[in-house]
Structure formats: C-alpha cells, structure tokens
C-alpha cells in the first residue's frame with residue numbers, strides 16, 4: 001500500500017480537501033489567509049446535506065467551495081480565485097491598521 005497523502009515534494013493539494021485541518025499545514029505560506037478561509041469554511045459546513053448559511057441543499061455550497069480554494073491559495077496553490085483572496089487579505093490588513 002502506498003500512502004498517497006505523503007507525496008514527495010510539492011504535493012498538491014497540501015492537505016485533505018474533504019477534511020481540512022484546523023491548524024495550517026507546513027505548506028501554508030499565509031497563516032492569516034488560512035484562518036480567514038477556515039472560518040468561512042466552518043460557516044458553510046453542511047449540516048444534514050444542506051448549508052444553513054446559504055440556505056441550499058446544493059452542497060458543497062459556493063461559500064464552502066470558495067473557502068476550500070482560499071485554503072489552497074494560502075498554501076501557495078494557484079487558484080482561479082487567488083487574486084480575490086490576495087485582495088481580501090489586503091483589505092483586511094488595511095482595516096486592521098486603522
């Protein structure tokens with residue numbers, strides 16, 4: 001048996017997409033982005049086949065899909081929504097420095 005989760009070198013994705021850990025993995029390059037995306041994912045955790053935040057039974061919902069992508073962007077994985085996440089963190093950074 002080969003453990004494919006322990007790949008050599010750049011394993012993409014660097015964590016279990018179906019069950020992302022609470023704590024950022026070693027591959028995580030942006031701890032703040034991870035925390036924000038992880039929080040979003042928690043808000044969109046499906047309960048009995050539906051997302052209460054989105055009010056949809058179409059799971060994984062868009063919020064959860066976006067959050068999963070954010071977790072990957074935080075780990076340096078190129079994603080279509082990468083620019084969004086970088087921008088979001090810039091906005092949040094500006095808010096914090098006020």
Ligand SMILES: [Zn+2]
Pocket residue numbers: 043044051052053054055061062063064
């Ligand atoms: Zn949702």
